[in-house]
Amino acid sequence: MLIRVATRGSALSIRQAEIVMRRILEFNPDVEFKLVIVRTTGDVVLDKPLYEIGVKGIFEKEVNLALLRGEADVAVHSLKDMPAQISSELTLAMTPPRDDPRDAVVSVRGYTIDSLPSNSVVGTSSLRRRGFLLSIRRDVVVKPIRGNVDTRVRKLMGGGYDALIMAAAGLERLNVNISVNKIDPLLMPPAPGQGVIGVVVRRDREDLLKVLRRSNDEDTFREAIAERAFLSRIGAGCHVPLGGLATINGDSMDFVYGVVDPDGTSKFTGMVRGSLSDPEGVGRRAAEELLSNAHELVSRLMKNP
Numbered sequence: 001m002l003i004r005v006a007t008r009g010s011a012l013s014i015r016q017a018e019i020v021m022r023r024i025l026e027f028n029p030d031v032e033f034k035l036v037i038v039r040t041t042g043d044v045v046l047d048k049p050l051y052e053i054g055v056k057g058i059f060e061k062e063v064n065l066a067l068l069r070g071e072a073d074v075a076v077h078s079l080k081d082m083p084a085q086i087s088s089e090l091t092l093a094m095t096p097p098r099d100d101p102r103d104a105v106v107s108v109r110g111y112t113i114d115s116l117p118s119n120s121v122v123g124t125s126s127l128r129r130r131g132f133l134l135s136i137r138r139d140v141v142v143k144p145i146r147g148n149v150d151t152r153v154r155k156l157m158g159g160g161y162d163a164l165i166m167a168a169a170g171l172e173r174l175n176v177n178i179s180v181n182k183i184d185p186l187l188m189p190p191a192p193g194q195g196v197i198g199v200v201v202r203r204d205r206e207d208l209l210k211v212l213r214r215s216n217d218e219d220t221f222r223e224a225i226a227e228r229a230f231l232s233r234i235g236a237g238c239h240v241p242l243g244g245l246a247t248i249n250g251d252s253m254d255f256v257y258g259v260v261d262p263d264g265t266s267k268f269t270g271m272v273r274g275s276l277s278d279p280e281g282v283g284r285r286a287a288e289e290l291l292s293n294a295h296e297l298v299s300r301l302m303k304n305p
Helices: 011-027 061-068 127-136 149-157 168-173 206-215 218-234 279-293 295-303
Strands: 002-008 032-038 074-078 090-094 103-107 121-123 141-143 163-167 179-182 197-202 242-249 252-260 267-275
Touching (some): 011 032, 011 074, 011 168, 061 074, 090 206, 090 218, 103 168, 127 242, 127 267, 149 163, 218 242, 218 252, 252 279
Parallel strands (some): 002 074, 121 141
Antiparallel strands (some): 103 179
16 A cells, blocks of 8 residues: 655654654555655745744645645644644544653753743744743743744754743654753643644545554544643634643543743643543543633633734
8 A cells, every 4th residue: 555645844744754654664564655745834934923824724734735635645743733623524543652742941051941041032933832931931031933943953053042942842853962951841831732743634534544543552642632622622723822731640631731821921720630531521621621710811812812
């Protein structure tokens, strides 16, 4: 069987596709692959923070269109970039084992959040990372930064920033050789799906669904289902500074969540525990708790991101 794999053209995206292909081969040794590179709006528009572009699924939509047009068989995504709602003709069918879901402080000097000097310039274009960082360290300066992982690290090395806040998973997948200090999810709840690679397929491709199900990591998939249920219940897009992380703990699932104002002045964080057998229920319960306790903040952020 030949599987055409749609992905973006960045080094990280191609690396993620390679991880998926290796995982599928492990359980389906007779398959072959062809990469289909898709250029997305998020790859083209680099002069604005993502939240200013105002398009949902800015890295996902065009890649999934390749499936709908019959140009590819599966699509590979960073799950944190995939909206809770995708085309009804498509489904999330597989997740390889999750990489580290945490955010990280990236710097030349080995800074942690606590050790950043006052007035340090910290790069991120994520409203969530910006808000949680400023809620902890109001004495730093947050400056937008765009581009792929290598581009951002180059800008850091060039002296334009004292540190960056980035996803630990992307740095590890690319073996970036620079100081990385992970941030406690209770301080900075990661984006739902962070550290997860998602594989999307058409619902009517039963042949592919069988192949992907054999290759699926069940624990990661349960965490992904919980986090996407959380996102779906709240109804927020990627522009809302929202975090949610599901973690399996024996027969239970813990779910850390949080929301923050982009200026760091208001935030709410919490945790729920539920049954591993009902990941969707755990995610929805976390969302209900957040909406109940921070309704005014969430409503304001959804109206005025």
